[in-house]
Amino acid sequence: MSSTVRFLHHPTSQPCRAVQQLMLETNTPFDEQIINLMDGENEQQSFKDKYNPTGQVPILCDDGFVVWESSAIAFYLNEKFNFPENWLGVSAQQRATIQQYCHWHTSFLRRGAGAFFYTHFAECIWGKQDYSKEIAKGRAILDDSLGYLENWLSKNIYLCGDQISFADLQAYHELVSHVAGAIVNETHWVKHPQVKNWFDTISERPHSKTVNGMIMQVGAMRLAGDLIPMTRKTSLAKGTEITLENYR
Numbered sequence: 001m002s003s004t005v006r007f008l009h010h011p012t013s014q015p016c017r018a019v020q021q022l023m024l025e026t027n028t029p030f031d032e033q034i035i036n037l038m039d040g041e042n043e044q045q046s047f048k049d050k051y052n053p054t055g056q057v058p059i060l061c062d063d064g065f066v067v068w069e070s071s072a073i074a075f076y077l078n079e080k081f082n083f084p085e086n087w088l089g090v091s092a093q094q095r096a097t098i099q100q101y102c103h104w105h106t107s108f109l110r111r112g113a114g115a116f117f118y119t120h121f122a123e124c125i126w127g128k129q130d131y132s133k134e135i136a137k138g139r140a141i142l143d144d145s146l147g148y149l150e151n152w153l154s155k156n157i158y159l160c161g162d163q164i165s166f167a168d169l170q171a172y173h174e175l176v177s178h179v180a181g182a183i184v185n186e187t188h189w190v191k192h193p194q195v196k197n198w199f200d201t202i203s204e205r206p207h208s209k210t211v212n213g214m215i216m217q218v219g220a221m222r223l224a225g226d227l228i229p230m231t232r233k234t235s236l237a238k239g240t241e242i243t244l245e246n247y248r
């Protein structure tokens with residue numbers, strides 16, 4: 001196995017940014033390949049056959065081995081590069097607690113991404129339509145998820161204890177998109193002060209600024225009313241739709 005891994009990603013993607021920041025924080029040697037999600041490069045059958053049948057990023061390649069799903073990638077990298085213990089835990093209990101968060105994340109906070117996607121990206125793909133049901137669904141899941149985060153962060157400084165872990169990066173990058181697109185605003189922060197403190201603390205890490213650059217720019221463009229050029233015709237946030245019309 002080579003010592004440098006290859007990372008297929010797109011900087012607007014929340015799970016991609018979580019893995020990218022993990023690699024930067026741990027000085028993992030990696031080459032990157034940006035996948036053009038905006039034009040649907042990931043939807044080509046050859047891409048799916050080669051890398052991931054779902055077509056989604058992030059994806060990690062290590063010689064002939066390919067793994068996808070952000071938390072599976074994180075756990076693989078930890079095994080390979082033996083990260084400092086805070087990132088993915090060392091004891092059975094630490095690992096279980098971080099995995100517990102990662103599983104929760106996929107079915108709760110991650111689903112709230114629909115609020116961002118349908119507010120800002122849907123119009124760039126399918127034009128102006130009524131996306132209010134999808135946005136409301138995403139916002140409801142997001143609000144509910146923020147309540148869980150607030151509760152956990154009132155017990156510990158970070159989501160899985162007193163040190164930052166990959167769980168924090170996953171949650172953080174979901175919220176970064178919501179902040180970039182003004183989905184999360186002052187009202188949310190007032191209601192969830194522990195989440196706000198934690199968010200600000202992670203934002204101060206030097207790698208956060210690097211990894212967030214493009215999504216902050218994209219958010220600012222959308223808030224100014226500019227469209228992001230896209231030729232793809234399918235959803236970028238599968239699993240957040242109300243009907244299956246635009247799914248495939």
Ligand SMILES: N[C@@H](CCC(=O)N[C@@H](CS)C(=O)NCC(=O)O)C(=O)O
Nearest residue numbers: 013014015056057058069070236238
């Ligand atoms: N559960 C997956 C989610 C990955 C995901 O949602 N990727 C999106 C970008 S944020 C994607 O590739 N969308 C393109 C598509 O589905 O065609 C993970 O954590 O890796």
